Amino acid sequence: MNSDAVPAAGGPRRPGSGNVPQTAGEPGGAGSGRGSDFSELVRLVKQRGLLDLRRTYYAAKMAGNGVMLAVGAVMFVVLGDSWWQVFTAAVLAGVFTQLAFVGHDAGHRQIFRSRRANDLVGLIHGCMTGISYGWWVGKHRLHHNNPNHEDADPDLEIPALAFSAEQSRTKRGVFRWMAKYQAFLFFPLLLLEGFLLHVHSIRAVVKREVKANGVEAALLAAHVVAYLAVVFLVLSPVKALxxxxxxxxxxxxxMGCAFAPNHKGMPTLSAGQKLDYLRKQVLTSRNVRGGRFVDFLLGGLNYQIEHHLFPSMPRPNLRHAQQLVNHFCTSRGVSYSQCGLFRSYALVLRHLHAVGAPLRHPSTSQQC
Known part of the structure; x- marks a missing residue:
């Protein structure tokens, strides 16, 4: 079923935690074995070659990103100490996000069969964007294994936001006030997301929480030193800041606008409910329509359902899998949610506003 609506709040709850996957989000746990709906879907997908690698695509994608990065660098040098550099900053923000998308794909082993080759690409892109690749893969792995799970999905562990009534009741102090008005604060808060990615990355390396800790520390240090040196050498202090x-x-x-539509506003999972792998991934995910422009804009994350079902499926194959997965889910009565880009943001904000309502009107909530 194609749906623009958010599934009912009383819908699916928590599945079993499943096995920890070996890469960022490989299938595992209940319902992924022989004879399940998912195993049948896997056979259909493999028959169409949708899990085959697309090395030429990724070579072209990385080359294109390299050209865009070079253009941004030339703009930066040519403009010099000018307020026009604000425009360059906006261009490079877009380039950094496109680089991050490739790092995401490498973390899912979409580019090469070899883990080492994918990790090399991921580490290089992590260095260019200032993100710890090892920290991100570990965090993202937990998300894929437990999407929208109140207790196990790190993407729901945001102090300033509440994604369910249960979470809203735990907020205290300034975070409680922020959760009250989170629908209005959501996009402004995303302005801090880039800084927080750097902070979490550095913290993970300092605490030695990543596997290749020495390499990651050197790459992050190189990024910080090179970034700040170039900016402050070309620009005056005020313009640099x-x-x-x-x-x-x-x-x-x-980055936030690329990831937010995927799960926010979809059912959250908590203790007591068992779902097989297919339903756990499909019922908590939302696709975004829009054709090739949206494919580029969101880095393929607009096919969130297909991506969650097949994390290692190369990005360009996701659009080909979409119709197959949609038909497969519909034939089995599994709700398949998708909508337009702006509609997806409206659903996210509507959900956040509804979750914050009991905090804004506690007396009404208690009477109900």
Whole structure:
């Protein structure tokens, strides 16, 4: 079923935690074995070659990103110490997000069969964007294994936001106030997302929480030193600070806008409910329509259902899998949610506003 609506709040709850996957989100746990709906879908997908690698696509994608990065660098040098660099900062925010998308794909082993080759691509892109690749893969792995799970999905562990009534009741102090008005604060808060990615990355390396800790520390240090040196050598201190704020802020907004429509506003899962792998991934995910422009804009994350079912499926194959997966889910009565880009943001904000309502009107909530 194609649906623009958010499934009922009383819908699916928590599945079993399943096995920890070996890569960022490989299938595992209940319902993924022989004879399940998912195993049948896997056979259909493999018959169409949709899990085959697309090395030429990724070579072209990385080359294109390299050209865009070079164009941004030339703009930066040519404009020099000018307020026009605010425009350069906006351009580079877009480029950084496209680089991050490739790092995401490498973390899912979409580019090469070899883990080492994918990790090399991921580490390089992590260095260019200032994100710890090892930290991100570990965090993202937990998300894929437990999408929208109140207790196990790190993407729901955001102090300033509440994604369910249960979460809203736990908020205290300034975070409680922010959760009250989270629908209004959501997009402004995304301005901090880029900075927070750097902070979490550095913290993970300092605490030695990543596997290749020495390599990651060197790459992050190289990024920070090179980034700040170039910015402050070309720009005056005030312009440099404005450039950093605009670049990092818009990068965070773009990243947040790419990931937010995927699960926010979909059913959250909590203790007591068992779902097989297919339903756990499909019922908690939302696709975004829009054709090739949206494919580029969101880095293939607009096919969130297909991506969650087949994390290692190369990005360009997701659009070909979409119709097959949609028909398969519909034939089995599994709700398949998709909508337009702006509609997806409206659903996210509507959900956040509804979750914050009991905090804004506690007496009404208690009477109900």
């Amino acid at each position: 404005v450039f950093i704020a605009v670049h990092q802020g818009l990068w965070g907004v773009y």
